[in-house]
Amino acid sequence: MKAGIVGLPNVGKSTLFNSLSNAKAQSANFPFCTIEPNLGVVNVPDPRLQKLEELVNPERVLPATVEIVDIAGLVKGASKGEGLGNQFLGNIRETDAILHVLRCFDDDNVVHVDGKINPLNDKETIDIELQLKDLETVEKKIEKTKRAAKTGQKEAQKEYAILEKLKEGLEAGKSVRAIDIDEDDRAEFVTPLQFITDKPVLYICNVDENSAVNGNAYVEQIKEAVKDENAEVLVLAVGIEADIAELEDFEERQMFLEDIGLEEAGASKLIRTAYRLLNQQTYFTAGVKEVRAWTVKVGATAPEAAGVIHTDFQKGFIRAEVIAYEDFVKYGSEAKVKEAGKLSVEGKEYIVKDGDIMNFRFNV
Helix, strand or coil, X not given: XXXXXXXXXXXXHHHHHHHHHCCCCCCCCCCCCCCCCEEEEEECCCHHHHHHHHHHCCCEEECCEEEEEECCCCCCCHHHCHXXXXXXXXXXXXXXXXXXXXXXXXXXXXXXXXXXXXXXXXXXXXXXXXXXXXXXXXXXXXXXXXXXXXXXXXXXXXXXXXHHHHHHHHHCCCCHHHCCCCHHHHHHHHHXXXXXXHCCXXXXXXXXXXXXXXXXXXXXXXHHHCCCCCCEEEEECHHHHHHXXXXXCHHXXXXXXXXXXXXXXXXXXXXXXXXXXXXXXXXXXXXXXXXXXXXXXXXXXXXXXXXXXXXXXXXXXXXXXXXXXXXXXXXXXXXXXHHCCCCEEECCCCECCCCCEEEEEECC
16 A cells, blocks of 8 residues: 655655655755655554564564655646646556645745745645646546436436536535545445545645644644545654654664654654555564564455465465454463463454454465
């Protein structure tokens, strides 16, 4: 699953990407520094893994991961091809969630593509370009659906009405995710079209060090602007996060964070939020060879979870042996969990819970 970092040029996207992935994407004080999208695989912070490592003492530990894509800065006119716009919009379409970076700090030494600091305008510029691209998509679909609707096909008429509602909303400056459509209709008619503005979004307010804890007036403007958008807002001092990422020693990082009044790195919060935005959850396998976090969609069944490890596990699924994370920690080992009668044997209908420790039986 991929989350794409987007925003206007020079708002801190590549610096954020570097602090998340240590991939050292080029970062400089001029627009269009990033042209090809950079890809980083980032570990999902999860203290449960550390606890399992202490209890099991495995040979290795593997965390869950999220792919982060640093996409070049968009500009006004991108939907019409300005600033390599078509390429950039295509890169966004390939992601599963959007991390929208907004510049919420004043600094005369860092140029702004429009010459002034106004995160609301910046947000609107990006939104309009994405909405215009989605409008192009919906208009093409309307033309195809109109003919079938005119012949009296009820399903086509229903789809046509929904598409018209989407068109009306987009023309009014709404993103697809903010247009009120029944969930079943959305799943059937909207989701398959892969609208860019239907993707879940996290607005990242890039602030100065003094605003890292409580934000500032710019942040409050953004929170007010997106309150009806079913989106999340995260305050991050991206420059400070980059400095923290450079420190190798964990204790040094913690001292740095405490000095500026933070309990943990904002990058950790961001990754967990992105994971949640992508509707992902974690289950674990825990043995002496390996303790590992596996990623599954919320609502996944036991066979689907098994298939994440290997397709053969799903094809030949027999049963899953499941231990709740809390029970594993309480009793300290799989053997003691079994003695206490806390290991459950589950079949194909079992819905995986976040934190489940699972062992699969299968036959191919």
